[in-house]
Amino acid sequence: MRSGDKILVLAIAAAAVLSLLMRSQGTSGGAVAEIKVGAAVIERIDLSAVTEPYTKTVYTGNDGYNVIEVREGMIRVVEANCPEQVDVRQGWISSPYESIVCLPHRLVITILPAEPQRRDIDGVSY
Amino acid sequence: MARRIRFPRSRALAAAAILVVAILSVALVYRQRPPVLHVQSGFEMGTFVEIRAYGGKNAADAISRGFERLREIERLMSTSIPESDIAKLNTAQPRTPVQVHPDTAHVVSSAIAYAQKTGGAFDPTVGKLVELWAIGSGNETVPTSDEIRDALLGVGYENLVVDSKQSRITRLTDLRLDLGAIAKGYASDEIVELLVAENISGGVVDLGGNIRVFGRNPLRKQWRIGIQDPFRPRGSYIGTVDISSGAVATSGDYERYFVADGVRYHHILDPESGYPASPQLKSVTVVAETGIEADALSTGLFVLGLDEMFDFIENVPSVGVIAITADRRVIVSSGIAHAFVKASEDFEYEIR
Numbered sequence: 001m002r003s004g005d006k007i008l009v010l011a012i013a014a015a016a017v018l019s020l021l022m023r024s025q026g027t028s029g030g031a032v033a034e035i036k037v038g039a040a041v042i043e044r045i046d047l048s049a050v051t052e053p054y055t056k057t058v059y060t061g062n063d064g065y066n067v068i069e070v071r072e073g074m075i076r077v078v079e080a081n082c083p084e085q086v087d088v089r090q091g092w093i094s095s096p097y098e099s100i101v102c103l104p105h106r107l108v109i110t111i112l113p114a115e116p117q118r119r120d121i122d123g124v125s126y
Numbered sequence: 127m128a129r130r131i132r133f134p135r136s137r138a139l140a141a142a143a144i145l146v147v148a149i150l151s152v153a154l155v156y157r158q159r160p161p162v163l164h165v166q167s168g169f170e171m172g173t174f175v176e177i178r179a180y181g182g183k184n185a186a187d188a189i190s191r192g193f194e195r196l197r198e199i200e201r202l203m204s205t206s207i208p209e210s211d212i213a214k215l216n217t218a219q220p221r222t223p224v225q226v227h228p229d230t231a232h233v234v235s236s237a238i239a240y241a242q243k244t245g246g247a248f249d250p251t252v253g254k255l256v257e258l259w260a261i262g263s264g265n266e267t268v269p270t271s272d273e274i275r276d277a278l279l280g281v282g283y284e285n286l287v288v289d290s291k292q293s294r295i296t297r298l299t300d301l302r303l304d305l306g307a308i309a310k311g312y313a314s315d316e317i318v319e320l321l322v323a324e325n326i327s328g329g330v331v332d333l334g335g336n337i338r339v340f341g342r343n344p345l346r347k348q349w350r351i352g353i354q355d356p357f358r359p360r361g362s363y364i365g366t367v368d369i370s371s372g373a374v375a376t377s378g379d380y381e382r383y384f385v386a387d388g389v390r391y392h393h394i395l396d397p398e399s400g401y402p403a404s405p406q407l408k409s410v411t412v413v414a415e416t417g418i419e420a421d422a423l424s425t426g427l428f429v430l431g432l433d434e435m436f437d438f439i440e441n442v443p444s445v446g447v448i449a450i451t452a453d454r455r456v457i458v459s460s461g462i463a464h465a466f467v468k469a470s471e472d473f474e475y476e477i478r
Contacts, residue, residue: 004138011145039168083264084382090359098361101174108167108174119345124363125374125411126335126354126381 031096032112033075035068037061037105047073047094047111060105068109075109077102161327161344164189170196171204171310173334177317180344181327188324192317192331199313202230203305205253215295216253216302223294231293233305233312233418234286240308240422241283244438248426249397251281253302261393262382268391274400281397311375311421314338318417331417335381338373338417348465353448355470356380356408364456365468365475367413367448375420377428378409394428403429406452410435413446413462432457436478 035042037060053071055078060066066087067079074094077087080102087102096113113119161181166189168175177192179185204210211226218224226234237250254277258269269277280299287296297303310333317331318340328341330349339349351374352363367374379392379402396403410428414420423445427435432449439445439459446462456473458466463477 002138004136004142007142008138008145011142011149014146014149036167084262086360090361093361101360103169103172103174106169121350121352121363121366122330122339122343122345123332123337123349123374124335124352124354124361125337125376126360126378 031073031094033070034108034110034112036108036110044112045070045075047071047075058107060102060107064105066102066105066107075111076100077107077109080105166190166193168193171200171313171333173310175334176332177321177329178332179321179326179329180342182321182325184324185326188321188326191324192320195316195320196313196333199229199309199316202227203233203309205302205304205306211295212303212305215297218297220297220300223289223292223296226293226295228293231288231290231295233309234295234303235288235290236312236418237305237308237422238283238286238288240419240426244423244426244430246283246397247429247434248307248422249281249283250303250305250308251283251286251301252395252397253304254278255281255395255397255400256304256306257302259391259393259395261384261391266384266386266391268386268389278397278400307377307425308418308422310334310336311338311373311417311419314373314417314421333417336373336375336417336421339369340371352469353411353450354378354380354409355472356450357454357472362470364450364470364473365448365466367411367446367462368465368467369413372413372415373417373420374411374413375417375424376409376411377424380408394425396429404431406432408450408452410450411448413448413465415444419445 031047033045033047035058042058050070050072055067055069058066058068065081066077069076069078074092076092077100080088082102082104087100090100093100093111096111097119099108099110101108164179164185166177177189179189201207202211205212207213211230215224241249258273258277260266280301285298285301314331314333314336318338321329322340328343331338337351343349348368348370350366350368352366354376355362355364356378377394382393384391392402394403407428410424412420412424412427427447430438435447439447443461447459449457454473456475458477460477468475
């Protein structure tokens with residue numbers, strides 16, 4: 001090998017290592033839905049890996065429950081025994097940072113973004 | 127056998143040099159990524175709270191202290207915690223001064239100031255009315271006119287005396303104090319003060335849609351806040367407003383309400399009539415420098431109604447308003463029109 005070739009090989013190796021490092025710093029993969037009750041994370045669902053739609057019931061204490069439906073790329077509360085039904089009426093969410101909050105049951109479903117810094121708006125006043 | 131491709135030595139060197147430079151510049155760009163974001167959320171003050179802070183070495187710690195401050199304020203100012211200053215005050219003998227925490231005295235005297243400014247449209251002394259309607263409790267009924275008259279007896283901010291120096295509050299009548307339309311705004315200011323003292327470079331405090339922003343936003347020039355579409359699910363917005371710092375608070379008839387005999391009753395009560403205020407309005411959003419002002423005025427201006435609210439803010443240039451009517455008009459005050467961008471075709475927009 002000539003010395004120029006050696007430099008080339010070294011540079012390519014450096015590039016490979018660096019790009020690997022950068023990959024691990026950023027995040028990869030599709031949207032993940034995080035389900036929390038109070039401060040506790042109950043479940044994280046990789047929405048891109050859902051092949052068959054399914055429902056699951058989350059029991060939130062004090063006889064409260066929320067039935068959650070999951071499809072590829074989206075999630076919603078399909079049924080709940082909370083008084084105002086704000087969560088059920090909201091329907092599907094699928095975009096990063098979108099969330100469903102069931103205040104009486106302290107349930108929060110949030111779509112975690114693949115790229116954490118990208119955010120169209122910084123909040124919604126309601 | 128494949129032939130080995132030969133580059134002249136100088137070309138290989140040049141290619142290697144270019145590659146190294148490219149790698150270094152990419153690495154440099156990555157080094158200048160926005161500051162790290164810390165987020166914590168939870169349920170406090172009967173609502174969903176999220177605090178986001180950018181930068182700062184101890185952001186996670188500072189946010190935790192923000193939550194602690196929030197709980198502290200709730201312990202002082204909640205009507206439903208029996209040991210709170212407000213509960214003590216509401217059960218004390220009228221005309222007897224009650225010793226309270228200086229923070230409570232501060233918020234109550236601010237509340238009285240906003241009540242004066244809005245001519246009583248915002249009034250923290252309507253506690254009995256709030257208890258009577260009990261909107262959001264799940265078993266609401268429409269009160270009789272006699273019940274409403276009774277609940278309005280003794281109501282009026284002028285029946286409340288605050289001695290700020292001694293931190294003492296006196297009720298002159300048997301009114302009930304309720305800081306539900308101002309305490310969250312105050313709390314958001316307190317949290318921001320705490321985060322700034324901890325050298326957080328910028329952030330968002332979201333107390334159930336009462337939003338307070340400060341510092342530098344690494345994502346864009348300013349902070350962009352959506353205004354909830356009153357006719358659509360939570361999170362859909364009719365437009366956005368860009369601010370560099372300050373607060374955005376909304377009072378809407380869609381947040382807490384009940385329906386009886388086909389009539390919708392919402393939770394923003396008119397201290398004069400005792401009934402839900404301004405049926406022509408869906409929501410009022412106030413943009414102000416502080417959370418306490420945005421919170422109190424969003425309620426006060428909703429009660430004042432469309433015309434009076436715009437008369438009011440003509441004299442308060444630091445305050446911006448976005449009002450949404452039941453007939454799908456969005457009216458933006460001229461002072462913040464430059465910062466507002468519409469995001470829905472379902473409304474008619476006007477600047478006033």
